[in-house]
Amino acid sequence: MSEEKVISVKDLTKQFGSFTAVDHITFDVYKGEIFGFLGANGAGKTTAMRMLCGLSFPTSGRATVAGLDLFKEAEVIKRRIGYMSQKFSLYEDLAVKENIRFYGGIYGLTDRQIKTKMEYLLHQLKLEDKANTLVRSLPLGWKQKLSFSVAMLHEPQIVFLDEPTGGVDPITRREFWNLIYQAAAGGTTVFVTTHYMDEAEYCNRVSIMVDGRVDALGSPDELKRQFHAEDMGQVFLQLARKAVRSAD
């Protein structure tokens, strides 16, 4: 984990009418870090992440992502980041190969680059004999891993993962985290949200959002010490219980 900041957020706020979804959050994320972004449903996690991906316009505050200003250069940012969510990333009625080719093209890769990446990907995920299978027919775990790899096709600086391991079996979950580790070791910064508290421990640092604010920020060890907790699950429960919004 280096000292170079790839994401820098200051007083970032998002309001929907009179409702403040994200309330002046401030934090930095360093290059090569695995940054866990936690929070209860309704805490503002998804809204915050969408802003950082350039999918939603902040109401106020400042942020730079991949060295670019979030307000002024949102379009350029999109080329330097990758995104994967649990609900969707791949087209179910297209084959594995077709998805890879499509996203490669969208991300601006040359034909040769796509070819090389495709071979590498299919080999690494052991999907060679399933290259022409429709994604719809793949088991869930393989879909997730493929989604992640596709999000990384264009070698982004930062990859945003929105609950990537939901509902997946425990072994595949860990295989998935292997991919995350490899990406981080290769210099890609990973910004991940998850509901699995044990996964929070795999992160270099974790932030926990409550009622639109970042109420905790630090490495898992630091947070456990700070909240006198045995594991991240307990840290989370302590914070989430205080929440006003999620009790609604």
Added chain:
Amino acid sequence: MKAVVVNSVAKTFKAEKAVVTALHDVSFEAAQGELFGLIGPDGAGKTTLFRILTTLMIADKGTASVDGFDVVKDFKEIRKRVGYMPGRFSLYQDLTVSENLAFFATLFNTSIEENYDLVKGIYSQIERFKDRKAGALSGGMKQKLALSCALIHRPSVLFLDEPTTGVDAVSRKEFWELLRDLQKQNITIVVSTPYMDEASLCDRVALIQEGRILDIDSPTGITKKFGKTLWAFKADDMYKLMMDLEAMPEVRSCFPFGSEHHVLFNDPNQSTDAIVKKLNYVNLSVQKIEPSIEDCFMDLMRSK
């Protein structure tokens, strides 16, 4: 009489050029008043099994009964006495909380007042929203409403299909506390969940993966059956540690578990001192631990 009996049930689906076997040969029983958990990831077959038990689908092979009634022949009887909470939130989003509850009560030819004592514990938590439309409730509140609606006719067996999925950790905990309270009313509860840690909250569980049952027992029974010595390894650089351990021939499996790695050795009498020496780490802690349901699940997955 057993509340739920499943005997060699199999079910296959044909969907768009693909044949999917949802259940291969599934058998289990749940006793009356038991809190029975069906633990497994997406695609394990949990929802299909529930649909067969609630008479919404017919199995290709095998038999099943609920409260002594056959799911195929006596489905009308089962539909009178069973409570069902399917995977998605199955409430009327544009009806209010109290309207939803009233509707389900009358659907079962009863009224809210008749069985109010049963749902009071749950309903009181959402009562202040009784005039709010169900669609405007938070995930946790919707869950509680759905549970109330499933209980309002005093069912003898309650089927809850992944009630805690998509809901935050605090609500999850509260929900399971509600279930334990319900058990005292002698209602049999069959719950499915992908969360391994929720297994320990059940009386007995069936671990299910890809349409097959890996094991059935009480949570402690399952962990006791593990039979192997499990070690927890901890170091400063956990990723490096995992790579190193995986590379070692003595290691059978090494899986990250939060802040520690759970390691199994090929040799049951493997000395950890030798391993520690080999690794030669600065800060390394090794501890023998008891396996969790998740450890057992993963081990069973690998051996099948």
Added chain:
Amino acid sequence: MKQFIYFIRKEFYHLWRDPRTMFILFGMPLMQILIFGFALTNEVKNTRIAILDNAKDDASRAIIHELEASRYFDVQEDVRSNADLEPAFRTGKIKMAVVFPDRFQDELLHANKAPIQLIGDATDPNVANTLTYYASAIILDYQENLKGREQIPYTINTEMRMLYNPQMKGSYNFVPGVMAMVLMLVCAMMTSISIVREKELGTMEVILVSPIIPIRVVIAKMVPYFLLSTVNIASILLLSVFVLDVPIQGNLVLLVAECLLFTVTVLALGLLISSAADSQQTAMLISLMGLFLPTVMLSGFMFPVENMPIPLQVISNIVPAKWFYYIVKNVMIKGLGFTYVWKETLILVGMTAFFMTVSIKKFKTRLE
């Protein structure tokens, strides 16, 4: 640029792999061109007419000969006297009558002027117009031929008389048609969507696992639309009478009863659609393509069915709206009683029974 091309390619994949979309893109336009091109026409051909020849002289016979030879008309031989005319119009046997006065040729030769009366069935004013126009053209032709040889200004006056709708108001035709369309939309489409929505949302699952008899669920869904339809029928009729000046000639009770019958028929259709559709979109598509469009095209209110090619005429028989349109036209505009529409009523009843039986049989008490 590459991005763009890749995106286009992906969109093509989605297209090929969805048979439903392919059908809409290729099947539908083809069908519509064929139907609109060949079948639907405002042109009239072989329409049944009657000729009352009170003169029986050379002139009348000459004109009659032309009329008989024309492809537009199909002369009904058995309508011979004035008394025959009224019932023939009433039962729809003829759409027009050509009446020659008894001293036609005499008057023509001596006074150089003779009348011919054209009586038209104006419940469908467009058709009536066309028919009388064709007939007038033939008569004019004869007149010109006559003149041509002798240079005498012979004039044959065609006197028009329009039955049932003397002012030739288009609305007479449209009111029954609109009623059919509205009921079709509200009842069939909305009912089917409502049932399918329950399936889509997942609430149907929960309802099935309860003691309620599934058919009651379905009937409960139909009742609001039935009541709504009665309001619609009432407002359409009120508007027709008081705003559009379309009178209700026949028995109001009979008219309303027939409308309610049609409502039930269409509700049953909606039920049938819902058992075949698995998503609200599909239900809407089937309702629009499979019901609404045929209703508009084949019920006879926009394009006369008699002039369509035989296959389409046969198909139009299974469109409930066709029978309804016939009934409403006859009761409301022509003022006929039940004895004239009992056959068509029976057909509607039969259709209703059929749809209901099939849907109830197909209604899934299970999820698959």
